[in-house]
Amino acid sequence: MRRSAEFDDMSGLKKGPWTPEEDQKLVDYIHKYGHENWRALPKLAGLNRCGKSCRLRWTNYLRPDIKRGKFSEDEEKLIVKLHSLLGNKWSAIATRLPGRTDNEIKNYWNTHLRKKLLQMGIDPVTHRPRTDHINLFNALIGNLPPQLLAAFTSSFINTNTSSINPQFDMNNTLTNSLFSDTTQLIHQIQLLQNSSLLVNSLIRNATATTSPLNIEALNQILGSHNQLQEYNSTFQQFLSNSSDSLIDFGLKSSNVNAEFTHANNFSGKLDYQEINDTKLGGDQLILSGTCSTSSSVIGNDQMKNISKMPNENTSDIYPKQELIMQPSSASTSTFEAWDQIMGNEEASDSYWRDISNH
DNA sequence: AAGGTGCCCAACCGCGTGTTT
DNA sequence: CAAACACGCGGTTGGGCACCT
Numbered sequence: 001m002r003r004s005a006e007f008d009d010m011s012g013l014k015k016g017p018w019t020p021e022e023d024q025k026l027v028d029y030i031h032k033y034g035h036e037n038w039r040a041l042p043k044l045a046g047l048n049r050c051g052k053s054c055r056l057r058w059t060n061y062l063r064p065d066i067k068r069g070k071f072s073e074d075e076e077k078l079i080v081k082l083h084s085l086l087g088n089k090w091s092a093i094a095t096r097l098p099g100r101t102d103n104e105i106k107n108y109w110n111t112h113l114r115k116k117l118l119q120m121g122i123d124p125v126t127h128r129p130r131t132d133h134i135n136l137f138n139a140l141i142g143n144l145p146p147q148l149l150a151a152f153t154s155s156f157i158n159t160n161t162s163s164i165n166p167q168f169d170m171n172n173t174l175t176n177s178l179f180s181d182t183t184q185l186i187h188q189i190q191l192l193q194n195s196s197l198l199v200n201s202l203i204r205n206a207t208a209t210t211s212p213l214n215i216e217a218l219n220q221i222l223g224s225h226n227q228l229q230e231y232n233s234t235f236q237q238f239l240s241n242s243s244d245s246l247i248d249f250g251l252k253s254s255n256v257n258a259e260f261t262h263a264n265n266f267s268g269k270l271d272y273q274e275i276n277d278t279k280l281g282g283d284q285l286i287l288s289g290t291c292s293t294s295s296s297v298i299g300n301d302q303m304k305n306i307s308k309m310p311n312e313n314t315s316d317i318y319p320k321q322e323l324i325m326q327p328s329s330a331s332t333s334t335f336e337a338w339d340q341i342m343g344n345e346e347a348s349d350s351y352w353r354d355i356s357n358h
Numbered sequence: 359a360a361g362g363t364g365c366c367c368a369a370c371c372g373c374g375t376g377t378t379t
Numbered sequence: 380c381a382a383a384c385a386c387g388c389g390g391t392t393g394g395g396c397a398c399c400t
Contacts, residue, residue, distance in 0.1 A: 017368070017394090039385065055386075056369065091388060106389075107367050 014048045018057055022047060026054055027062055060103045067099025071108055079105060080113060084127040 018026075029045035035058065038051035047054060060066075071079075075097060082093045090102035090109075097105065117124040 015370075037385085051385085052371095052387095053369080059387095060368075088389065102388075103368080110390095111366055 012048075013042075013050050013053075015053070018061075022049070023057070023062060026057060030058060030062075060101045063101075065099055066101065071100075071112075075100070076113060076116075079109065080117070080127075083109065083113075083124075 025045050025047055029041065033044070035041055035055070038055045041047075041051055042049045042054050045054075049057075078097060079093060082096055086092050088106075090106040094100055094102040094105050114124045117127075122128065
């Protein structure tokens with residue numbers, strides 16, 4: 001039973017799912033007499049239903065030309081395109097998909113396609129890249145010290161295997177939230193090739209890194225410093241706001257050159273101070289910190305192998321990162337993004353203009 | 359194995375619009 | 380012209396079922 005109340009209290013008419021006998025009565029009647037008057041039909045067909053229920057059953061289920069089964073990729077693509085042009089005009093969309101009902105398309109949209117777009121970082125209403133989570137990410141990463149940024153980026157991905165580095169503890173909530181869908185992350189990055197700086201930095205850091213930073217260590221870092229705790233809090237907020245989707249990457253500027261060449265079982269903490277020194281060219285970060293493995297404190301010699309990792313007793317000065325998350329909408333439309341993911345050919349412009357004019 | 363949880367989708371509901379009286 | 384009727388559309392519901400713990 002799909003509906004609890006089997007009969008309408010007021011009218012006494014039956015509600016809920018249709019039995020095979022009822023279906024047969026309806027089909028037989030319509031084959032014989034058609035369906036000119038839905039209101040009168042149920043009585044004439046011997047059905048204890050309202051006309052509306054009969055019409056719905058016929059149009060959404062019993063009609064002989066209804067196509068059943070999974071939506072093809074072409075159909076998915078068509079629905080997305082039509083939705084971007086027509087919005088939630090399901091009946092209008094359905095007229096372009098032979099054998100599919102508006103109800104079926106609406107359900108498919110709400111249960112599958114909507115989520116798919118969200119995972120692609122596309123707003124299913126506007127069909128433009130999502131921006132809600134980007135602001136939060138900006139807040140997080142905009143002032144992130146280079147070491148931490150490098151820690152994030154170099155730990156993201158193994159470009160040789162096109163997968164998330166297995167060193168990540170996937171049971172870690174934070175990691176799990178961020179990398180819940182590897183394929184999705186890779187798609188995201190592939191889609192946003194214009195943001196080549198980030199991709200390049202991902203590749204550079206990933207390939208240069210034999211042992212990426214342990215995420216637990218990263219959490220330790222984030223949790224051990226007041227100011228970093230703010231980042232952490234923002235980051236958590238960011239994660240909670242982007243559960244359906246990862247990040248629409250866009251990156252400006254360079255200087256992502258801090259490399260963790262050897263950070264196996266890294267743990268420790270970073271201290272940094274933000275200053276504005278005109279001699280040094282404006283905003284600067286003064287970084288200092290300690291670094292140790294799980295078994296022993298890293299000595300100064302080993303410390304030198306960690307490129308640009310500040311020595312315990314020294315302070316290094318780095319230019320402040322100019323990392324700005326931005327929507328990649330400039331060149332990647334929904335259609336293009338979809339096509340890239342689906343690997344399909346783009347239909348002609350005139351075709352879509354034609355549809356949108358209807 | 360049993361109970362809990364979340365997803366899916368058939369069917370319902372309310373409302374807007376067009377047609378008839 | 381207004382009221383009643385009929386239809387169709389889009390949003391929402393909730394039972395079944397698969398999956399998870």
